[in-house]
Amino acid sequence: xRIIYKPSWTAGESSILGLNLYMGCTHRCRYCYNPKVxxxxxxxxxxxxxxxxxxxxxxxxxxxxxxxxxxxxxxxLSFVGDIYQPLKPDVDITRATLEILIDHALTFTVLxxxxxxxxxxxxxxxxxxxxxxxxxxxxxxxxxAAEWEPGAATVKERADVIRIAHxxxxxxxxxxxxxxxxxxxxxxxxxxxxxxxxWDVGKLNHMNSPQPVDWVRFRxxxxxxxxxxxxxxxxxxxxxxxx
Numbered sequence: 001x002r003i004i005y006k007p008s009w010t011a012g013e014s015s016i017l018g019l020n021l022y023m024g025c026t027h028r029c030r031y032c033y034n035p036k037v038x039x040x041x042x043x044x045x046x047x048x049x050x051x052x053x054x055x056x057x058x059x060x061x062x063x064x065x066x067x068x069x070x071x072x073x074x075x076x077l078s079f080v081g082d083i084y085q086p087l088k089p090d091v092d093i094t095r096a097t098l099e100i101l102i103d104h105a106l107t108f109t110v111l112x113x114x115x116x117x118x119x120x121x122x123x124x125x126x127x128x129x130x131x132x133x134x135x136x137x138x139x140x141x142x143x144x145a146a147e148w149e150p151g152a153a154t155v156k157e158r159a160d161v162i163r164i165a166h167x168x169x170x171x172x173x174x175x176x177x178x179x180x181x182x183x184x185x186x187x188x189x190x191x192x193x194x195x196x197x198x199w200d201v202g203k204l205n206h207m208n209s210p211q212p213v214d215w216v217r218f219r220x221x222x223x224x225x226x227x228x229x230x231x232x233x234x235x236x237x238x239x240x241x242x243x
Contacts, residue, residue, distance in 0.1 A: 002058035013236055015076030021093055022049035022081035027113050027151040031178050033206040034080050049081050051093050063104040075108040084114025098124050111175055115153025115161055125170045132171035135162055138179055140187040166195035177202035182218040186225050193229040202236030216242050
């Protein structure tokens with residue numbers, strides 16, 4: 001395929017297929033591994049997103065092929081470059097992308113830290129049964145979120161958008177990865193489990209933790225918390241392989 005691809009490494013735990021529309025991101029998360037993986041300068045990567053060349057044309061071809069093959073594998077938007085960033089209208093291709101996926105009856109999920117920017121497309125997601133909406137949340141503390149994810153929407157805004165998605169009947173999920181402060185991860189579960197259909201949980205891997213963490217104990221605590229509220233969840237290998 002031309003732009004939809006099968007992710008390698010641990011990214012494949014999140015979705016069978018991926019679709020990255022933009023190169024670069026303004027959220028400037030301290031734990032972001034994309035600049036290193038992509039071998040690009042971090043300042044340039046965080047300076048702002050640029051749409052991939054001919055992204056919509058390439059997507060049209062891939063979507064036609066998948067539809068013809070009745071390929072119902074989930075497409076993840078996106079592993080590189082959040083699809084809801086402050087963009088000029090002439091370079092924002094997110095809504096057109098969702099329309100192409102829907103027009104071809106493909107299965108997809110959205111993950112974003114963009115907060116209320118995503119609301120503009122809820123009219124598409126709410127009427128389409130093969131889509132789901134997720135947000136990344138690893139902090140309960142606004143102060144810590146502002147320090148680690150300075151360009152992203154606030155914790156409250158992201159939580160509010162998940163609640164709105166739930167109210168609109170859109171399947172919801174939270175990517176709680178990378179967990180940095182286990183107590184905050186557990187607090188998020190207690191606060192949001194009524195409006196979250198699925199949780200993805202993984203630990204901080206690509207840099208040193210700011211404080212000592214007993215990850216085996218956290219795995220036990222988070223499993224107990226999720227199962228205690230009857231939540232559907234996926235524990236990443238970063239946690240399951242610990243002994």
